[in-house]
Amino acid sequence: MKARVGDDMRPAHQGFDRRAWFKAAGLASIAAAVAVPSVVSMPAAYAAPLPAPGFITCPQWGARAPRKAITMGAKPTHVAIHHTATANRGARTRSAEDSFVRSIQTSHMARNSDIRDTLQNFTVTQGARIYEGRHRSLEAVRSGRLSAIGGHIRGGDAANQKAVGIETEGTFSSALPSASQYRALVHLVAYICQQYRIPVANILGHRDFAGNSTTECCGNAFYPKLAILRKDVAAT
Numbered sequence: 001m002k003a004r005v006g007d008d009m010r011p012a013h014q015g016f017d018r019r020a021w022f023k024a025a026g027l028a029s030i031a032a033a034v035a036v037p038s039v040v041s042m043p044a045a046y047a048a049p050l051p052a053p054g055f056i057t058c059p060q061w062g063a064r065a066p067r068k069a070i071t072m073g074a075k076p077t078h079v080a081i082h083h084t085a086t087a088n089r090g091a092r093t094r095s096a097e098d099s100f101v102r103s104i105q106t107s108h109m110a111r112n113s114d115i116r117d118t119l120q121n122f123t124v125t126q127g128a129r130i131y132e133g134r135h136r137s138l139e140a141v142r143s144g145r146l147s148a149i150g151g152h153i154r155g156g157d158a159a160n161q162k163a164v165g166i167e168t169e170g171t172f173s174s175a176l177p178s179a180s181q182y183r184a185l186v187h188l189v190a191y192i193c194q195q196y197r198i199p200v201a202n203i204l205g206h207r208d209f210a211g212n213s214t215t216e217c218c219g220n221a222f223y224p225k226l227a228i229l230r231k232d233v234a235a236t
Ligand SMILES: [Zn+2]
Pocket: 081, 082, 083, 152, 206, 215, 217, 218
């Protein structure tokens, strides 16, 4: 049965929100401080936001300019996990992985002349590097309130505006991401969820989105592991 898009049918414990949890922890700390007025403190680990992972930005990997200006939209509510369905090559040099990311942009833009840029927002390579895909995606995530509308799921701008698209390099039909690639993915997804306050229940596979149920993406081996990804993101 195809999973529903959205969190209304999912167990409440999957709706973890880092910021809400931080807020609750802070309130608990203040309540404790009332009982002991001389100690007013908040646990530093609770208050500290998750630092951004390192990104390789479009200029840094040598992206070509988009065909047309990127359409910016409202705050996304979901994260879409994909696999690139390319070879499992393992970690490579920075220049080899830059070249790979350029090849994705080239192949996406070659599909038709209406495609303005790389379709996904971010790519996590097998070398555990995190690349900006579509231009302005990093700016959007940093803002916490805008989306750089991609084209990684069917449904046009309305569907894509709702979901930050992440391509995980490889074919995960039988194989899985390496430990290092997976750690990079967890960090990226946790950072995105924090910035947009996306509950972990809304981290979905490509096939979970309405109208996208026929794709194998993000791979028949990786897809069942998304429940673990949600837990790992919540614990980050
Ligand atoms: Zn996909």
